Amino acid sequence: MVATVALTVFGVAACSGTRDRPRLAYEERPVELLYSTGYQRLERGRWSDAVDYFQEVERQHPYSEWARRAILMQIYAYYQANNYVDAIAASDRFIQLFPGNPSAAYAYYMKATCYFEQITDVGRDQAYAENALVGLREVARRYPGTPYAIDATVKIDMVNDQLAGKEMTIGRYYQRADQPLAAINRYKTVIDNPAFQRTSHTPEALYRLVEVYLSIGLKDEAVRNGAVLGFNYPGSPWYAQAYKLLTEQGKRPEVAPEGQRESWLRRIIPG
Incomplete structure (x- = not known):
């Protein structure tokens, strides 16, 4: 279907940079040509110009196939322009x-x-990490097996690592501020949350618990967390430090760090 559209010059006050300027000059074109012109602007990297054309397609032909395509093109153009706010709005x-x-x-x-x-x-x-996690999980749940879901799964692990890192940052702050109970709660969040258990921060969280528990005289709890650290991460530098710390307190763990076991073997079997 061939239709003509009238494009008028107007400025819209908005918070994004793509909206606080005049739009298109007045011209009449078939919707196919209007869409095609927007696509050409997109190919040239003229993101704001492309958005103007696609918005007019959507305005003149709402709920149509042309509008559907135009919104998708707006999402892409906004994203390429690093205009995340409008890209999210177009996606919604x-x-x-x-x-x-x-x-x-x-x-x-x-x-x-x-x-x-x-x-x-x-x-x-x-907040961005938390919103990203919600959105990525939604993609993985709704579209399993698709390239979108596969990439979302990778990003979910990265976001979880970020959020676990935030807990560690707060925990270390409390530990330095001599607030051991608050620090323990943060470290235990990393250890007890299944999503955080696979992150790179888990070995340090276990070590920090050894430190804090020793500092408040709870040696049995320190030994227990050191044992968990040694069982799951025997080659981790964090376990080597925990082993040294516990040994100095007369609580030598049964499992030596991997590096020390190797040295012991070299002593009894030279070479």
Whole structure:
């Protein structure tokens, strides 16, 4: 179906940089040509211009196949321009209008990815990480076996590592501030949360528990956590430190660190 559209010049006040400028000059084009022009702008990396064309397609032909495609193109253009706020908004709009469409997988994935790429270091607020985790889990749940779900699973592990790192940062702060109980709670969160148990922070969390428990005189708890650390991570530098610490307190663990076992073997079997 060939249709003509009228594009008028207007400026819209908004928080994003792509909206606080004049849009397109007035011109009439068939919707196919309008969409094609937006796509050409997209190929040239002119993200804001592309968005203008695709928005007009959506405005003039809501709920149509053209609108569906145009929203997807807006998501991509916003994302390429690092305009994550509008990319997320466009993704939500597509999901609301076309929830059962196969392309909804792309909208869910891009929404989660936009949150993921805004994750900051562990010393700051982790709202983006938490939102990314929710979105990525949704992708993995809704679209198992797809490339989107496979990539989402990888990113989920990365986000969990980030969130576990945040718990460790807070725990170390409490430990330095001589607040052992608060530190213990943070370290135990890393150890007890199944999602965090597979992260790179688990060995350190166990070691820190050994440190804190020894500092408050709970040697049995320190030994227990040291044993868990040695059983699961015998080659970890954190276990070597825990072994040394416990040995100095007269609580030598039964399992020596891997490096020390190797040295003992070399002593009885030279070479």
